Amino acid sequence: MKIVALAGGIGGARFLRGLKAAAPEAEITVIGNTGDDISLFGLRVCPDLDTVMYTLGGGINEEQGWGRAAETFTVKEELAAYGVGPGWFGLGDRDFATHIVRTQMLAAGYPLSAVTEALCDRWRPGVRLIPMTDDQVETHVVIEDDQGRRAVHFQEWWVRLRASVPALSIAAVGAEESKPAPGVVEAVDEADVVLFPPSNPVVSIGTILAVPGIRDAVAKKTVVGVSPIIGDAPVRGMADACLTAIGVETSARAVAELYGLGLLDGWLVDDADAGVRVEGIEVRARPLLMSDPDATAAIARAALDLAVELK
Ligand code: GDP
Numbered sequence: 634m635k636i637v638a639l640a641g642g643i644g645g646a647r648f649l650r651g652l653k654a655a656a657p658e659a660e661i662t663v664i665g666n667t668g669d670d671i672s673l674f675g676l677r678v679c680p681d682l683d684t685v686m687y688t689l690g691g692g693i694n695e696e697q698g699w700g701r702a703a704e705t706f707t708v709k710e711e712l713a714a715y716g717v718g719p720g721w722f723g724l725g726d727r728d729f730a731t732h733i734v735r736t737q738m739l740a741a742g743y744p745l746s747a748v749t750e751a752l753c754d755r756w757r758p759g760v761r762l763i764p765m766t767d768d769q770v771e772t773h774v775v776i777e778d779d780q781g782r783r784a785v786h787f788q789e790w791w792v793r794l795r796a797s798v799p800a801l802s803i804a805a806v807g808a809e810e811s812k813p814a815p816g817v818v819e820a821v822d823e824a825d826v827v828l829f830p831p832s833n834p835v836v837s838i839g840t841i842l843a844v845p846g847i848r849d850a851v852a853k854k855t856v857v858g859v860s861p862i863i864g865d866a867p868v869r870g871m872a873d874a875c876l877t878a879i880g881v882e883t884s885a886r887a888v889a890e891l892y893g894l895g896l897l898d899g900w901l902v903d904d905a906d907a908g909v910r911v912e913g914i915e916v917r918a919r920p921l922l923m924s925d926p927d928a929t930a931a932i933a934r935a936a937l938d939l940a941v942e943l944k
Pocket residue numbers: 640641642643644645646681684831832833834836837838859860861862866867868869870871872921922923924
């Protein structure tokens with residue numbers, strides 16, 4: 634079976650680990666969000682691609698969900714000693730090597746998709762990981778504080794400000810002019826099913842779908858999604874602040890409606906949301922906490938079973 638999954642960082646990566654366990658024979662292609670990418674110290678950092686690569690490749694810091702296991706921060710400390718920031722983004726020594734290799738290859742003219750493939754040669758994530766686009770797309774957030782109204786990079790809003798300042802709007806800058814990376818549309822066209830892990834609906838899945846051509850390709854397929862919202866809150870992180878910014882209520886029903894009829898065929902919600910109904914979409918309730926490998930594999934299996942049933 635050929636499966637395509639769109640994925641952000643932690644929520645996407647953990648679901649994918651469950652999917653690999655649930656469907657060991659499947660050929661899985663992951664289309665990764667690159668809207669979170671940022672250039673720091675002259676290096677290109679791709680947090681969501683790296684989170685997927687490290688999680689599936691066994692190099693992730695499990696407690697944190699991002700960054701490398703057994704990490705040290707000597708380079709960051711040395712940069713700080715020179716007064717060189719930003720200090721609010723925690724790049725570790727091991728992680729730095731990934732960004733150096735990536736930046737070197739990009740400077741040599743390789744597209745991000747080829748660079749990602751080369752990095753995965755080391756990590757062997759067991760899936761084909763393709764960035765949504767080789768073009769530069771960056772999520773920016775318009776905020777207003779005592780410095781006035783301005784746009785900041787998504788990472789500054791998310792990591793430095795912890796989304797404590799309301800987002801007036803969120804934009805995937807460059808998305809409209811971007812093209813899907815080679816292999817993205819082909820993988821979707823050839824897929825038996827498309828899955829949306831419980832990734833951030835706005836700045837992960839929403840950004841991937843904003844690349845022209847991807848939404849249309851996905852819409853032709855049987856698509857099943859897993860809700861990242863349980864009750865009236867995200868399981869982890871501040872996705873509620875992103876939903877509020879685009880005028881969408883924080884609920885499993887509202888996220889399904891955001892993805893919309895014509896895109897989503899099936900939707901898994903948590904048992905806590907068992908009463909949820911969405912017009913035209915098959916909704917099933919089950920435990921959605923990815924608390925351990927078995928629970929996560931069971932969620933992935935349920936998503937896959939529903940997709941096969943709806944095909
Ligand atoms: P990010 O890029 O690191 O923010 O990760 P993603 O976009 O892939 O996923 C973030 C989303 O994962 C958040 O909105 C969380 O609510 C959701 N999430 C995290 N853990 C769980 C879980 O155990 N179950 C469910 N259903 N969602 C989860």
